[in-house]
Amino acid sequence: MKTLLILIMMLTAGIFLFGCAPKAKQNDLEGFIAAHVKKVKPPAKQQSLAWWDAATTGKSEDYERASSLTLKIRRIYSNPQEFALLKDWKESGQVKDALSARQLDVLYRSYLGNQIEPEMLKTIVDLSSEIEENFSTFRGTIRGEKVTDNKIKEILKSQTNSDERKQAWLAGKQVGTAVAEDLIRLVKLRNQVAKNLGFENYHTMSLTIGEQDVDELDKIFAELYELTNEPFAVLKAELDEKLAANCGIEVSQLMPWHYHDPFFQETPMVYDLDLDVYYKDKDVKELAAGFYAGIGLDVQSVLAKSDLYEREGKNPHAFCTDIDKEGDVRILCNIKNNESWMETTLHELGHAVYDKYHDPEVPYLLREPAHAFTTEAIAMFFGRLSRNPAWMQQMLNLSDRQRQEIEKVSDKYMQLKQLIFARWAMVMYQFERQLYANPNQDLNSLWWRLVEKYQLVRKPEGRNAPDWAAKIHFAVAPCYYHNYMLGELLASQLHNHIVYQIMLRDSDENVGYVGHRNTGLFLTKEVFNVGAVYHWNEMIERATGEPLTPKYFVRQFVNDVGSSSTCVGSGLGNCYFLTI
Numbered sequence: 001m002k003t004l005l006i007l008i009m010m011l012t013a014g015i016f017l018f019g020c021a022p023k024a025k026q027n028d029l030e031g032f033i034a035a036h037v038k039k040v041k042p043p044a045k046q047q048s049l050a051w052w053d054a055a056t057t058g059k060s061e062d063y064e065r066a067s068s069l070t071l072k073i074r075r076i077y078s079n080p081q082e083f084a085l086l087k088d089w090k091e092s093g094q095v096k097d098a099l100s101a102r103q104l105d106v107l108y109r110s111y112l113g114n115q116i117e118p119e120m121l122k123t124i125v126d127l128s129s130e131i132e133e134n135f136s137t138f139r140g141t142i143r144g145e146k147v148t149d150n151k152i153k154e155i156l157k158s159q160t161n162s163d164e165r166k167q168a169w170l171a172g173k174q175v176g177t178a179v180a181e182d183l184i185r186l187v188k189l190r191n192q193v194a195k196n197l198g199f200e201n202y203h204t205m206s207l208t209i210g211e212q213d214v215d216e217l218d219k220i221f222a223e224l225y226e227l228t229n230e231p232f233a234v235l236k237a238e239l240d241e242k243l244a245a246n247c248g249i250e251v252s253q254l255m256p257w258h259y260h261d262p263f264f265q266e267t268p269m270v271y272d273l274d275l276d277v278y279y280k281d282k283d284v285k286e287l288a289a290g291f292y293a294g295i296g297l298d299v300q301s302v303l304a305k306s307d308l309y310e311r312e313g314k315n316p317h318a319f320c321t322d323i324d325k326e327g328d329v330r331i332l333c334n335i336k337n338n339e340s341w342m343e344t345t346l347h348e349l350g351h352a353v354y355d356k357y358h359d360p361e362v363p364y365l366l367r368e369p370a371h372a373f374t375t376e377a378i379a380m381f382f383g384r385l386s387r388n389p390a391w392m393q394q395m396l397n398l399s400d401r402q403r404q405e406i407e408k409v410s411d412k413y414m415q416l417k418q419l420i421f422a423r424w425a426m427v428m429y430q431f432e433r434q435l436y437a438n439p440n441q442d443l444n445s446l447w448w449r450l451v452e453k454y455q456l457v458r459k460p461e462g463r464n465a466p467d468w469a470a471k472i473h474f475a476v477a478p479c480y481y482h483n484y485m486l487g488e489l490l491a492s493q494l495h496n497h498i499v500y501q502i503m504l505r506d507s508d509e510n511v512g513y514v515g516h517r518n519t520g521l522f523l524t525k526e527v528f529n530v531g532a533v534y535h536w537n538e539m540i541e542r543a544t545g546e547p548l549t550p551k552y553f554v555r556q557f558v559n560d561v562g563s564s565s566t567c568v569g570s571g572l573g574n575c576y577f578l579t580i
Contacts, residue, residue, distance in 0.1 A: 058313030140171030169257030176470035310334035320351035347383035376487030391512030
């Protein structure tokens with residue numbers, strides 16, 4: 001009897017001890033999260049404000065302040081003892097509460113990417129800040145005269161003289177020479193960090209930390225390459241004939257400067273209708289604000305704190321930033337009243353509503369988009385509307401005749417836009433992948449081999465300059481660009497779901513979403529509110545009924561363009577935002 005009693009007591013103690021272990025882990029983690037948020041929240045807000053000041057003023061002291069705060073925050077995440085704790089909690093499998101487990105996962109990946117020696121960390125942050133400052137303040141020159149990015153694009157859009165176009169294109173590449181050496185140094189430093197953490201290179205590490213898989217992305221881009229080859233070649237051949245005719249040259253004489261932007265990532269406006277004419281006498285800002293309000297997404301508080309028009313010293317690009325995860329969301333633009341800036345403004349406000357409409361009850365660490373590409377998807381979903389005939393008619397008060405004129409070319413423009421961008425995204429993804437695999441190779445030649453393969457654009461004879469380095473994303477958004485393409489896939493998937501399941505339409509003909517409040521309600525409830533509570537693919541499946549798949553993008557933009565290609569339908573399954 002005594003032996004039995006002792007045995008019962010031992011079993012009871014064991015149950016008590018081991019049963020309490022998960023609860024102890026849970027309590028310890030919750031205490032850690034609370035302390036972490038209290039520690040990181042103030043400097044995170046200060047850092048966001050400092051970067052905003054730097055981007056809007058171009059002042060060196062603002063960049064230095066932003067860099068210092070970035071370093072302070074990254075040092076919090078580089079703490080090896082705290083990382084060891086998080087790793088232990090994660091590997092124990094004893095954190096059962098879903099919200100706590102998700103926050104643990106977010107923290108673990110954030111700390112993992114920052115396990116860097118203090119001196120190395122400072123070097124990387126300072127160098128990144130210096131390169132970004134150079135990008136923001138650099139102005140190319142044409143015959144000794146400084147020009148803005150907007151001016152370069154205006155020349156490439158309108159000038160018919162090939163030499164004038166060439167000079168503008170060259171001016172757009174000059175920043176590459178100014179930053180290339182520092183960029184390569186930065187790439188090598190990032191690689192060194194990744195290898196110290198057991199990764200092959202920084203590119204692989206970045207995808208892993210971002211809950212993505214290199215092999216799966218390679219598969220997706222290979223599939224898109226095959227699916228878009230023939231349609232892209234057909235549309236580009238037609239486009240090249242028009243570009244050549246506009247400049248009075250043969251198609252065989254076309255060079256990179258004959259396209260309408262420095263990288264051939266945008267759609268040249270060469271058909272019978274120039275969409276810019278519909279926007280030149282309108283107020284792009286007010287159009288965007290009115291549209292978003294009409295679908296139940298008020299952006300006035302965003303615009304009130306935003307910086308929208310160009311000036312000397314200001315960052316010449318566009319982006320959205322969530323200052324504090326508590327409603328202070330802003331966009332930076334350099335608006336002109338044309339179609340391109342209509343698209344960009346709608347795009348950046350798409351990022352903004354995603355951030356603004358996070359549920360404040362969601363934990364601080366999860367009050368962010370499910371993934372970088374899911375916020376890109378929302379931005380692209382709305383950005384596409386700038387050349388949508390139904391949207392343009394309603395927002396610009398166009399007549400039926402004007403809408404019909406737009407419809408004659410709008411589908412072709414949209415197909416061109418998506419195919420041109422898909423091929424451009426392939427260049428960026430493949431170049432960056434190979435850049436980090438071997439930064440000592442001939443990067444200038446690599447760049448042009450990829451441009452010629454994917455974009456079918458001819459390399460200028462004898463050209464040997466770091467044209468690749470003129471793309472700011474390599475410096476300030478490394479290993480990110482593929483997310484724009486994934487965003488396009490998701491934008492098409494959301495469009496398909498809203499049209500057929502929310503609007504209950506038989507087709508997406510004449511869908512412009514103007515005044516359709518259920519669109520705003522659906523996105524707010526299923527996408528914005530939940531933030532990063534779920535893994536990105538779980539969020540997508542919950543919202544649309546299936547995981548991310550390229551089939552809706554292919555159905556919307558690739559099929560029926562010069563071939564009978566059909567989507568093979570493979571899903572991705574397990575597989576501070578700049579303008580593109």
